[in-house]
Amino acid sequence: MRRLRVVVVAAAALIALLPVTARADTGYPDPLAISGQQIIHDPAVIALKSGGYAAYSTGGVIGARLSKDLRHWTDAGNAFAEPPAWWFEYNDTGDPWAPDISYRAGRYWLYYAVSSWGTNHSAIGVATSPSGLPGTWTDQGKVFTSGTTDSWNAIDPAIVRADGRLWMSFGSYWTGIRMVELSPVTGKALPGAAVHHLATRPDAPYAVEGPSVVRHGRYYYLVASYDACCAGVNSTYKIRVGRSTAITGPYTDSKGTPLLEGGGDLLLAGHGRYLGTGGESVFRTRGQDWLAYHYYDAEDNGTPKLGLNRLGWVHDWPVVK
Template identity: 45%
Template structure:
């Protein structure tokens, strides 16, 4: 009898462990999982049902995922960096900051050849028919340099490439520090620099200050230029942040939300460091089936400042400017934002911040008032959006109403005020509240599997 009871208990335990695994998987985490550490300067593309990320390393690291969430490293582009790179840039030891594009039947990987703090640099090109390492056609073919920069000759730095199309014409944006971000035409057949359009366009600058890592996308009638401001590569002391401007022409002029030219240091804030997420930057944008994601690295303050891959939902406000949500949405889930928003979803305590600054705990009350930010702060629901009026948050005034996206899982909201400030909220977990989306009742029924005589 004892043996029979023990057998039943073991079976119940096995069922519990199996279900508990599902519970753990459902717990919202801080970012992507798997081989996501030591990912710097990521770019992304989807091919044959897989998402591929390429990033800075000796020979350009490759990772892939089915769902944008679980990642596995699958090798490098080059076993050895091409021999021409060592002659072109003495002292080079690894390849940096790639971008990947597909056109005219080839996957085309553009990569940076440089040494830190110098503008003796090149952008190279490698091509492949497929990205699947198991395909017999898989072979990277190096095509050599696309463009170079030299001290004393050029006041730009030929690194951080990004391919963008204007119709059928491919262009290459690039640049880091010096005179800023540049743009050149590519040959659609070879992927190398065009022999006809030789103009180097200047599209963003901080007059020698820290600006780099351009990424240009076309959305509607605008081209959007994302760039990284300030300093990378310093672990938890990194000050990278992502800003954006837009233009109706690919060659500019690009202006931010306030109308400031990006050639004069303008840029609308998209993402800055906060909490454990230090120095987010060098982003790419993935757009698929009407949804967009911001792909970038950050320096994880909870893991010794190691560069880590992160993917966030990229949202677009009513004026066509981008905002980012919190990480936690895979390509296989539904929308990152709520399709039906009810008042009970909002009521309760929230951590609120302005422009990713210091958070302040406030409470959204059932009567539409917000407690903790002054007597005139209110909230309301309008067209399935959360609308805030915040006269003052942590000493910074926020002009007008703030229309916010509200997360489908109820964990966060984000919006932009009329004066351009990013307003974010993170739900405060209250005492006794379980951290999973499954709820305590399901946990209780799971523990019931263990009940009964031993």
């Protein structure tokens, strides 16, 4: 939880840049009722080949939760026993952020970011595992990096396959969401690969981050978190979506507004006790798409908790259920 303490302290400065006030919208379904270990931040959930589910998250050395049925979750420690040495190039404590988990080529792939609050001196790394369980990961090093002269921030990775090729969306502020092609062999950025621009906001600080790209039918859907995270009940995080027929865009919302021009349909916002919904990922199990995210519980002092909602599709647009 070291990362959470850092971001809560820094959130006041971030919120000052965003002239918004936390508000609980209505009209959204509540998340699935769960029990056990509910505290989480930036969850990435996967159905394991061995049965049950794993959720990895910001906090610890990539915090791990396990469940047999999505409803009861147990604390399973961390992905790693110790931070790999190279993480300390990007922050003094070796803290990783915002993981993404997928299964490909007979093994599990865990992508994650290392950085410091307020800088784009950042890196995305990857680890692999035969089982996807905590304690079984082997770090494979850096996938992609950004520096202070770049106009993007190499954090918040998410992997998607399209037409036989492997892609990674990423980004946080610094003009928004980007995408780069990866090698299907190494899982790392192809040398000299173009960095595609997928979404941004029209004004600084370009508050959009944490992308996921999902295929449904003939479209790719870009889902991302907008506005301010990590301030408990004062968080204004919300989830928006756009779509494209091409993996690298252009992505537009249902009104045709490009996400590069500030577009994006609202998919999920705070409501009732469930405030600051974001840090999301999308996973599929038993033929059903699910949205995983964190929210800040207004009835529990703003504690960040796991939210799970089914995703339905209406006229080729996602809706939470």
